[in-house]
Amino acid sequence: xxxxxxxxxxxxxxxxxGDKKWFKPMFDFDDDKPTSKVNEVTxxxxxxxxxxxxxxPIKELTTKNIIITDxxxxxxxxxxxxxxxxxxxxxxxxxxxxxVKTVSNNNNSDMLLLTGPVGCGxxxxxxxxxxxxxxxxxxxxxxxxxxxxxxxxxFEYKQKQSAKxxxxxxxxxxxxxxxxxxxxxxxxxxxxxNTFLRTPAEFTEVLQQYKQxxxxxxxxxxxxxxxxNKNSAANIFTPSLKEQFNIHHxxxxxxxxxxxxxxxxxxxxxxxxxxxxxYNPPTPDLIECVVNSSAGDxxxxxxxxxxxxxxxxxxxxxxxxVVQGKESKSKTRKKKTSSKFMSLGKDQTVSILHGVGRVLxxxxxxxxxxxxxxxxxxxxxxxxxxxxxVSFVNFLEENYLPHFSCIDHVDKAASALSDADFMLAEWRExxxxxxxxxxxxxxxxxxxxxPISAWNPVxxxxxxxxxxxxxxxxxxxxxNQLYKGKILVADYETYCKIIGNKPGT
Amino acid sequence: xxxxxxKHRPRDLMKLDYHKDQAxxxxxxxxxxxxxxxxxxxxxxxxxxxxxxxxxxxLYGSGVERLRQETMNFTTPSNKKIEIMTVSSNxxxxxxxxxxxxxxxxxxxxxxxxxxxTHQIDSSGQREFKVVILNExxxxxxDAQHALRRTMEKYVATCRLILxxxxxxxxxxxxxxxxxTIRVPAPTESEIASVLQVVCKKESLNIPMELAMRIAKSxxxxxxxxxxxxEACKVQQYAFTANQKIPEPDWQQFIRETASMILSExxxxxxxxxxxKLYDLIIHGVPPDMIFAGLLKELVRNCDMxxxxxxASHAADYEHRMRLGNKHIFHLEAFVAKFMAIYKKFVEExxxxxx
Numbered sequence: 107x108x109x110x111x112x113x114x115x116x117x118x119x120x121x122x123x124g125d126k127k128w129f130k131p132m133f134d135f136d137d138d139k140p141t142s143k144v145n146e147v148t149x150x151x152x153x154x155x156x157x158x159x160x161x162x163p164i165k166e167l168t169t170k171n172i173i174i175t176d177x178x179x180x181x182x183x184x185x186x187x188x189x190x191x192x193x194x195x196x197x198x199x200x201x202x203x204x205x206v207k208t209v210s211n212n213n214n215s216d217m218l219l220l221t222g223p224v225g226c227g228x229x230x231x232x233x234x235x236x237x238x239x240x241x242x243x244x245x246x247x248x249x250x251x252x253x254x255x256x257x258x259x260x261f262e263y264k265q266k267q268s269a270k271x272x273x274x275x276x277x278x279x280x281x282x283x284x285x286x287x288x289x290x291x292x293x294x295x296x297x298x299x300n301t302f303l304r305t306p307a308e309f310t311e312v313l314q315q316y317k318q319x320x321x322x323x324x325x326x327x328x329x330x331x332x333x334x335n336k337n338s339a340a341n342i343f344t345p346s347l348k349e350q351f352n353i354h355h356x357x358x359x360x361x362x363x364x365x366x367x368x369x370x371x372x373x374x375x376x377x378x379x380x381x382x383x384x385y386n387p388p389t390p391d392l393i394e395c396v397v398n399s400s401a402g403d404x405x406x407x408x409x410x411x412x413x414x415x416x417x418x419x420x421x422x423x424x425x426x427x428v429v430q431g432k433e434s435k436s437k438t439r440k441k442k443t444s445s446k447f448m449s450l451g452k453d454q455t456v457s458i459l460h461g462v463g464r465v466l467x468x469x470x471x472x473x474x475x476x477x478x479x480x481x482x483x484x485x486x487x488x489x490x491x492x493x494x495x496v497s498f499v500n501f502l503e504e505n506y507l508p509h510f511s512c513i514d515h516v517d518k519a520a521s522a523l524s525d526a527d528f529m530l531a532e533w534r535e536x537x538x539x540x541x542x543x544x545x546x547x548x549x550x551x552x553x554x555x556x557p558i559s560a561w562n563p564v565x566x567x568x569x570x571x572x573x574x575x576x577x578x579x580x581x582x583x584x585x586n587q588l589y590k591g592k593i594l595v596a597d598y599e600t601y602c603k604i605i606g607n608k609p610g611t
Numbered sequence: 612x613x614x615x616x617x618k619h620r621p622r623d624l625m626k627l628d629y630h631k632d633q634a635x636x637x638x639x640x641x642x643x644x645x646x647x648x649x650x651x652x653x654x655x656x657x658x659x660x661x662x663x664x665x666x667x668x669x670l671y672g673s674g675v676e677r678l679r680q681e682t683m684n685f686t687t688p689s690n691k692k693i694e695i696m697t698v699s700s701n702x703x704x705x706x707x708x709x710x711x712x713x714x715x716x717x718x719x720x721x722x723x724x725x726x727x728x729t730h731q732i733d734s735s736g737q738r739e740f741k742v743v744i745l746n747e748x749x750x751x752x753x754d755a756q757h758a759l760r761r762t763m764e765k766y767v768a769t770c771r772l773i774l775x776x777x778x779x780x781x782x783x784x785x786x787x788x789x790x791x792t793i794r795v796p797a798p799t800e801s802e803i804a805s806v807l808q809v810v811c812k813k814e815s816l817n818i819p820m821e822l823a824m825r826i827a828k829s830x831x832x833x834x835x836x837x838x839x840x841x842e843a844c845k846v847q848q849y850a851f852t853a854n855q856k857i858p859e860p861d862w863q864q865f866i867r868e869t870a871s872m873i874l875s876e877x878x879x880x881x882x883x884x885x886x887x888k889l890y891d892l893i894i895h896g897v898p899p900d901m902i903f904a905g906l907l908k909e910l911v912r913n914c915d916m917x918x919x920x921x922x923a924s925h926a927a928d929y930e931h932r933m934r935l936g937n938k939h940i941f942h943l944e945a946f947v948a949k950f951m952a953i954y955k956k957f958v959e960e961x962x963x964x965x966x
Contacts, residue, residue: 496937503941507886510879517945517952524929524945527936570940574896584617586678588698588705590746593655593835595896600860601839605614605846 183380184373184408189234193361193369193404194227199235201356206235209323210290215279215316216323217351219343222358224329225403229296231358232325236292244278245294246271267301268308272315279322293320296327298342306342313351326353360402367397369404370411377415385415459564461487462501466509467559468551484548488540495543496530499523500567506550508562515553522549575599581606616838619810622676624665627658628809629802630795637662637793641669648763650748650787652776653795656833659775662795667742671702687717697722703742709750716755719745720762727766742771749776753783760785781934803827803837810838816845821853829857836860862897863905870909877951877958882944889943899939903930903946910950918957925949 186192192199202220209216220228236243248267278293302309316324328343348355361369374388392414400407469481503523510516522545529542574591577583580602589598621627624634640646651659667675677700684694693714697706704726708715726741745751751759760783763772774790776782798806804823811818818841826844830837843858844851869888872881892902907926911919926946933942 500938503938503944507879507883513877513879513882513948513951513955516879516882517948520941520945520948524932524936524942527938527941528932531935531937568890570890570893570938572894572896582614584613586680586698587617588680588696588707588746590707591710591896592747592898595862596860596898596901597656597833597836597839600858600862601836601843602614604843604858605839607846 184376186230186234186369186372187237189238191369191372192227192231192234193365194231194358195362195365198356198358199231202231203235205354205356206232206239206241206292210239210241210292213321214323215318215320217313217317217353218323218325219348219353219355220325220327220358221330221355223360223402225400225405225407226358226360227404228327228329228358229294232292232294232327239290241290241292242283243292243294246274246278246297248297248299267299268312271299272312275312275316275324276320279316279320279324291322293322293324294327295324302342306344306347309342310347310350313347317351361404362402363397366400366402366404366407367393370396370407373408373411385412388415458498458501461498462505462564465502465547465550466506466554466562467557468554480551484544484551487547488543495539497567499526499530499543499546501564502546502550504567505562505564508560509557510554511556511558515555518553519550522546522553614839615810615814615842616835619813619838620661620664622665622668624662624669627662627665628806629658629798633793633795634662634665637666638669641666646771646791648767648772648774648790650774650776650779650782650790650792651795652749652779652782652792654797654833655777656830656835656837657795657797658834659795663744663773663775667703670742671700675700675702677701683722685711685714685717685721687714693717703744705744705746707746708755709747713752715751716758719751719755720758723759723762723766723770723772727770740769740771742773744773744775746775747777748774748786749778749781756783756786760789763789797832798834800824800827800832803830803832803834806834807837807841811841816849816851818851819853822851822855825854826857829859862892862895862901865892866902866905867909870906873906873910873947873951874913874954877955882948882951885947886940886944889940889947893939899933899943900930902943903933906943906946914954914957918953921953922950925953 189199189203202218205216205218209218220232222228233243249270275293275295279291282291302312326343343353343355347353370388370393374393377385378387388411393411396407396410396414400410464482464487465484470478471481473479506519506523507516510519526542526546526549529538529545532538572591575594577585577589577594580594580598582602582605583589583598624638627634649663651663653659664675678698679700681697681699682694683697683706684692686692691714693711695706695708695711695718697704699705704722706718706722708718708722711718723743726743729741745759748756748759759772763786772790774782774786779787779792801824804820804827807823807826808818808820822844823841826837826840830840840857844855847858848855865888869885869892872885872888875881889902893899903926907923911922914922929942929946929949933939936942
């Protein structure tokens with residue numbers, strides 16, 4: 107029972123419906139698209155809507171509409187359809203389900219806030235649960251409000267963004283679509299109008315209106331990011347606001363690897379059943395690799411799986427080259443995805459700690475020729491690591507000592523760190539940074555011939571801000587003199603204390 | 612009551628206690644109507660600032676001694692507000708640009724511009740230029756030094772710079788060539804001793820020559836430290852005796868403890884403890900080069916000649932790198948590790964010989 111009601115001019119229709127289907131071209135109009143005006147409520151499922159051919163006799167499946175166009179809606183076909191399919195922790199689902207159950211029975215304007223990292227399944231949980239309880243979900247999608255000049259060159263003034271938003275959610279909450287006899291409704295807001303990010307006070311007003319006038323629950327979904335200024339959940343939904351409107355807050359975590367693996371196995375099952383024409387059946391190794399590189403993000407995991415399983419261009423060269431190519435491809439992809447997440451600021455500290463661990467506990471493996479080789483070469487570690495080299499070297503410096511047992515090895519390592527610092531100081535030369543990092547990483551990995559293997563918690567580098575004493579801390583100094591911090595410490599401090607403590611003064 | 616150091620500071624060029632011929636030359640320099648930018652350098656506690664203040668007094672009269680403290684605010688290009696303490700009189704302004712770390716360039720450019728743009732209203736007043744005193748020029752970033760060189764030329768009509776440095780090796784040649792460089796060497800031990808005696812006489816105390824010499828020796832030819840030591844000695848025990856205890860600075864004691872830790876055991880674990888000590892010293896504000904020198908002096912005491920040579924050469928290496936690098940602790944630690952490795956080998960060999 108999933109329908110999207112879109113409040114926007116037809117010009118944007120394809121865009122809004124293409125939401126989450128990135129592969130759909132933006133200007134791919136269908137001729138039969140209704141020409142509606144602003145604020146006209148249009149039903150979106152207007153292309154060929156065919157019920158998915160069912161392989162399991164589940165009620166939800168039969169009611170679910172899947173749009174099949176010329177494009178391959180593989181993402182859609184892999185979406186979970188039952189609650190059991192969700193890759194989210196069962197307790198979390200239960201929590202949301204309880205809420206949905208309670209609110210679906212009364213006509214109050216209850217509010218729910220879902221937060222969590224990207225791709226952890228917030229939206230799909232709501233959709234799946236709504237389908238289960240037969241609730242119609244209406245989602246707000248912020249229209250692009252570019253002013254289109256009229257024919258005579260004048261601009262038409264549009265409604266204020268927040269007013270438009272309020273109208274929409276009230277209509278969606280209170281009025282039932284003609285095409286649907288279902289009385290239970292739920293409003294979903296994931297795409298917050300920009301104006302609320304700028305002036306949260308406006309949002310408070312809207313909520314107040316909604317609370318008074320609406321008769322359906324509303325769900326807000328916010329993706330969390332680590333940087334505070336982009337965290338809409340924290341900026342809009344302040345604790346006081348949550349208290350004022352009695353907003354129920356459920357926090358999602360990143361999907362656990364085991365759950366993710368289950369989900370991907372399900373996807374693999376679907377591939378094996380229906381899509382063997384497009385995909386190679388994924389092997390367990392491949393799934394493992396995808397799980398490791400996606401950091402608890404289901405959506406990106408499915409995307410990666412899609413990419414990894416795609417068949418090569420023609421079937422002819424599939425046998426020999428693709429097998430080998432797949433091997434290397436999966437490797438490079440792993441690197442790519444992990445670095446991509448780091449540049450988004452996600453899990454950065456974790457990967458620094460990971461890197462520190464790899465450098466300080468180097469694993470040596472024996473190759474076929476009998477030579478010893480590091481399992482993670484210094485180049486590999488450096489390549490996977492995107493952050494300031496200085497901060498990584500500082501981490502290494504702070505933590506390397508407990509891993510060493512012999513002072514001779516320490517001597518080599520410390521000397522190399524000193525070299526590295528010397529190189530890193532030359533910040534104008536990009537190459538110097540790399541060399542510095544390489545020197546530090548490689549020498550720390552190679553210098554330690556007799557490592558101690560014990561549990562050593564990784565500590566962050568010390569804050570080396572020098573704290574000079576202030577003039578007031580030291581007695582007897584002249585008020586109107588300018589003292590240098592160095593000299594205060596080196597000369598005055600000790601003696602002024604002795605002199606100042608003179609008995610009788 | 613103020614410290615002896617401040618109380619008995621010479622105020623007139625002619626009353627300086629040592630480098631007298633230099634003082635005479637400075638006087639004649641000022642008596643000309645104009646003088647160039649100055650770069651005064653010499654070790655800490657040699658009397659650079661004293662000499663400069665005498666010079667300014669000669670130039671402007673006693674008005675330069677009416678000092679006031681001000682906090683000036685600057686805004687960096689990245690819109691960060693920084694503030695810095697300045698001390699000024701009607702004729703000059705003094706500042707430590709290194710107090711603001713990497714933003715020193717902004718301070719130098721804005722401050723000099725600020726001072727240079729305000730002309731002296733009272734043109735009958737002695738000079739048509741003001742003086743800006745910049746401390747610790749050798750610790751300025753390269754950026755700031757380059758900014759300085761441009762500023763120096765531009766505002767030469769209305770303002771004179773007096774730069775103070777410990778060593779000119781880290782001042783860029785462009786600045787060196789634009790200034791009259793004046794070296795103020797550290798006073799000799801006997802010069803310090805005689806200053807101590809003069810000061811004690813003024814305080815109507817009597818100090819034995821031996822004690823004065825001992826203080827001069829342990830003060831490292833630093834006259835400020837010598838005077839402070841002398842006063843501290845007086846507080847601890849008056850009626851000076853020739854061999855009374857001379858209190859040494861806290862940090863020297865601390866370095867000595869650290870050195871004995873290094874000598875007691877050579878292991879990574881010990882190094883970890885030593886690092887903690889070094890951290891303490893650095894955070895407390897003891898200049899890293901002084902830590903280096905102090906450590907080296909204590910460590911080589913127990914070494915034979917060949918090893919001394921080896922250690923000193925390594926120390927020189929790491930100290931040089933420390934000046935070029937960013938993180939002082941890296942290089943201090945590398946030096947300690949190097950010493951530990953060498954010393955351990957030495958001990959093991961001599962043990963082997965014994966059996």
